[in-house]
Each structure stands twice: as structure tokens, then as C-alpha cells.
Amino acid sequence: MIRFKKRIFISALILLFLFVSGSCLSDSETERENRIHHSPNWKEGSFVNPQPLQNDIWQMLIGMFRQSDYVTPNSDLVIPKSDASLFFKKPPSGLRVTWFGHSSSLVEMDGYNLLIDPVWSNRTSPISWIGPKRWYDPPLSLEELPRVDFVLISHNHYDHLDYDTVIALGKKGVRFVVPLAVGSHLEDWGIPNENIIELDWWENFKTNDFEIVCTPARHASGRTLTDKDEHLWAGYAVLGTKHRFYYSGDTGLFPAMKEIGSKYGPFDLTLIEVGQYHESWKDWHIGPEQAVIAHTWVNGKKMFPVHWGLFGLAYHGWTEPVERVLEKAKEMNVKVLTPRPGQSIEPELNETGTKWWPEVPWVRGKDNPIRSTQID
Numbered sequence: 001m002i003r004f005k006k007r008i009f010i011s012a013l014i015l016l017f018l019f020v021s022g023s024c025l026s027d028s029e030t031e032r033e034n035r036i037h038h039s040p041n042w043k044e045g046s047f048v049n050p051q052p053l054q055n056d057i058w059q060m061l062i063g064m065f066r067q068s069d070y071v072t073p074n075s076d077l078v079i080p081k082s083d084a085s086l087f088f089k090k091p092p093s094g095l096r097v098t099w100f101g102h103s104s105s106l107v108e109m110d111g112y113n114l115l116i117d118p119v120w121s122n123r124t125s126p127i128s129w130i131g132p133k134r135w136y137d138p139p140l141s142l143e144e145l146p147r148v149d150f151v152l153i154s155h156n157h158y159d160h161l162d163y164d165t166v167i168a169l170g171k172k173g174v175r176f177v178v179p180l181a182v183g184s185h186l187e188d189w190g191i192p193n194e195n196i197i198e199l200d201w202w203e204n205f206k207t208n209d210f211e212i213v214c215t216p217a218r219h220a221s222g223r224t225l226t227d228k229d230e231h232l233w234a235g236y237a238v239l240g241t242k243h244r245f246y247y248s249g250d251t252g253l254f255p256a257m258k259e260i261g262s263k264y265g266p267f268d269l270t271l272i273e274v275g276q277y278h279e280s281w282k283d284w285h286i287g288p289e290q291a292v293i294a295h296t297w298v299n300g301k302k303m304f305p306v307h308w309g310l311f312g313l314a315y316h317g318w319t320e321p322v323e324r325v326l327e328k329a330k331e332m333n334v335k336v337l338t339p340r341p342g343q344s345i346e347p348e349l350n351e352t353g354t355k356w357w358p359e360v361p362w363v364r365g366k367d368n369p370i371r372s373t374q375i376d
Contacts, residue, residue: 028193029184036181039200039232046229047181049218050254051283051374059280067315070360072135077358079136082342087146093348095243095268100138101310101341103160103250105271110240112149112210116247116271117160118142118169124159124311126223132159132311135318139342142168150197150212153178154249155221155233156185159311163189170195177205177212179232185223201234213237215260217251218372219284237264245269246298250307252283253290253372257297265299269337269347272300275308275321277370285314287370288324292334302347303329304337309357320362328365 041047082098091108098106103117120138125131142165151174154160161182169176170191178186183198197205199214206212215235222228235249237260246260246267261267272294277287285307286294295303308321322338329336339345339353 028187032181032183032198035200039180041201041232047221047232050216050256051218053218053220053283054373056280060278063278063280063315068317070317070319071312071315073318077135079139079341082140084140084144086344091346093346095348096344096346097269097304098344099304099306099339099341100140102308103273103306105306106145107245109238109243109245110210112240113146114238115145115148115151117154118151118165119159119162120165121162126158132313134310148172148174150174151176152236152247153182154217154235154247155179155219156182156223156231157221157250158223159313160250161185166191179214179234181231200232209241211239213239213264216254216256217249218254219250219252239264243268245271246300248272248294250284251286253286253294253375255376257294261297261299267298267300269302269304270295270298270300271304271306273307274305274325276313277316278314279368279370282370283372286372288321289328289365290370290372292325292328292332295334296332302335302337309341317360317362319357319360322357323362324365
């Protein structure tokens with residue numbers, strides 16, 4: 001009898017533990033876990049790529065000793081402040097883009113304002129006093145930004161998901177569109193669940209006159225040593241009543257870009273990452289020449305190079321990405337927009353920006369090509 005009561009007591013403790021453990025998960029966390037484990041992109045405890053990534057650690061180590069002498073600009077680089085009053089008026093063409101350096105961009109399109117991968121902090125690091133430091137102050141403060149309808153986050157690396165910036169924008173009640181599992185970061189930081197739109201690849205969020213589609217990318221994720229690829233990475237196709245644009249996020253080249261173009265193109269504007277590449281991680285970052293190719297694969301009209309011009313995260317010269325893009329674009333007859341950081345332009349008005357960066361030595365694509373693997 002005593003043994004029987006002991007079994008009942010132990011069983012009750014186990015049930016209580018399971019109940020308490022389960023109750024610690026919020027409804028949104030439970031739903032998120034279910035979606036993650038039912039995602040076709042989740043395999044054996046992590047998210048996977050359209051094509052696997054290949055790394056060359058040896059080449060990476062060699063690159064550290066062969067990096068350009070011009071990885072960062074000199075002290076003469078001056079980026080003027082933007083005129084915030086510009087945003088009081090809607091763009092006459094219905095499409096205007098403002099780049100703030102790296103991938104941080106504001107796209108005003110068909111009555112909606114979308115802020116992409118905003119990073120306003122001084123460093124892209126978990127530690128405030130160490131890590132890659134920005135080369136100039138933001139041309140516009142977060143307080144000076146116009147109304148933001150959606151913030152698009154491509155993945156959780158520190159140069160794309162910035163805690164302080166998210167907190168500041170969260171206080172304004174804006175909605176965040178993030179890849180699957182990335183919403184857990186935002187919830188931990190106090191963003192209300194109703195302001196988080198979490199999407200798997202090929203899923204969409206739609207209003208009566210606007211659609212945001214989460215598109216595949218070939219990259220990785222992680223903010224610590226223990227969460228590698230536990231949060232999805234992505235790009236976005238954004239479709240308005242008159243215009244549409246594509247943002248690549250961080251990515252290597254992959255064949256499904258052609259599918260993105262056939263499903264959602266043509267795009268009036270493509271924002272494609274072009275910098276922070278190296279031959280040792282050629283599947284992680286697409287590189288300048290392949291970025292121009294990607295623009296044609298997704299059926300883009302005008303290309304806007306991003307992911308350069310603010311942080312030194314690789315070994316190449318800081319102006320090299322855009323120089324190589326322009327060289328390849330001329331060869332392929334692709335129109336490229338190159339405004340300085342903080343300058344707003346309307347692609348349909350044939351505004352392209354000017355060459356705002358200095359002349360410094362750079363390596364041409366033919367001398368140091370970046371070619372992603374497993375591309376037909």
C-alpha cells in the first residue's frame with residue numbers, strides 16, 4: 001500500500017512538472033514552436049538552406065593577412081545630415097528610397113513606408129564597446145523618420161537586428177515582419193505579439209492593397225555560440241498597387257531566385273547585398289558580380305546595392321563592392337542607383353545618385369571572383 005501511494009505521489013509530481021513546464025510557454029511561443037517543427041525548412045534541430053553552404057576556413061585565415069589597406073575610409077569621409085522635411089510630402093512617383101548605409105533603408109511605396117534592417121547603434125556587436133564600428137553617424141535620427149508602417153528584418157545577425165533600434169521603434173507601436181523564429185527575440189525585448197508578423201519562406205502578409213512575401217535566402221543565423229541556424233533568414237518581395245520591390249537580405253546566389261522573379265516580378269527596384277564577401281564564404285554573401293546576376297534573375301528593373309558603405313566586416317576595400325557592381329552592370333546593361341547615405345531618390349524620375357565615394361585602389365572581379373557553389 002505504501003509503495004502504491006509512493007507511485008501515485010511520484011506520478012502526481014511528474015504531471016505537475018509537465019503542467020508547469022507547459023504553462024511557462026505563452027500561446028505565441030507554443031504556436032511558434034509548432035510552426036518551426038512543421039516547417040519544410042527545419043531539419044534535425046535547425047533551419048536549412050536551398051543549397052548547403054560551403055566554407056573554407058584555411059582561405060579565411062589567409063584572408064586575414066591579405067586584407068586591403070582600404071577596408072575602412074579615412075577621416076575625410078563626411079556624410080551630411082538629411083533634410084527630414086522631405087518626408088512631409090509623398091513621392092510624386094509613388095516610389096522613393098533612402099539608404100542609411102549597410103542594409104538600413106527606407107522605402108516609401110504606394111502609400112506605405114517600410115524600414116529595412118534598421119541599425120542605428122554605434123557597433124554591430126553584443127558588446128557596446130567592442131566590435132565593428134560605424135564610420136559615420138546616421139544621416140537621420142530615428143525620431144526624424146517619417147511614419148513607419150512596417151519594419152522588415154531579414155535575419156538575426158547583429159548588423160541586421162539591432163536591439164536598441166528595435167526598442168526605440170517598438171515604442172512607436174510599429175509592426176515588425178520577421179522570418180520564422182526571429183519573433184522570439186522581439187518578444188523577449190518587450191515587443192507585443194500583435195505587432196510581430198512572423199513568416200516562413202513563401203508565406204505572405206496581405207492587406208487589401210499591399211502584400212509582403214517572405215522569400216528564401218541562402219545564408220545562416222545566430223547571435224550566440226549556441227543558437228546556430230535556430231532562427232530563419234530570408235529576403236522579401238513587397239507588392240503594392242502600382243509598384244513592387246525585392247530585398248535580398250544576406251544571401252549567396254541560388255537558383256530559386258529565378259522562381260522569385262517569375263512569381264512576383266518584374267520589380268521596379270531591387271535592393272541586393274553586394275558587400276562583405278570573401279572567397280572563403282562565397283555561399284554566404286553573393287559578391288558584386290553575382291549580385292548583378294541576381295538582379296536579372298529576379299526580374300528587376302533598377303538595382304540598388306546595399307550591405308556596404310558603413311561597417312568593415314570583410315577583407316575587401318570599402319569602395320570595392322560598388323565599383324565592381326558598376327563594372328558588371330555596364331557589361332550586362334543594368335541600371336544601378338548609387339545615392340550617398342541619407343540621400344532620397346525616386347527611381348522612376350531617372351534619379352541615380354552621384355559617385356559620392358573617393359577614388360581608392362580596389363580589386364576587379366576578374367582578379368578575385370566570388371562564385372557561389374552548386375549553381376548550374
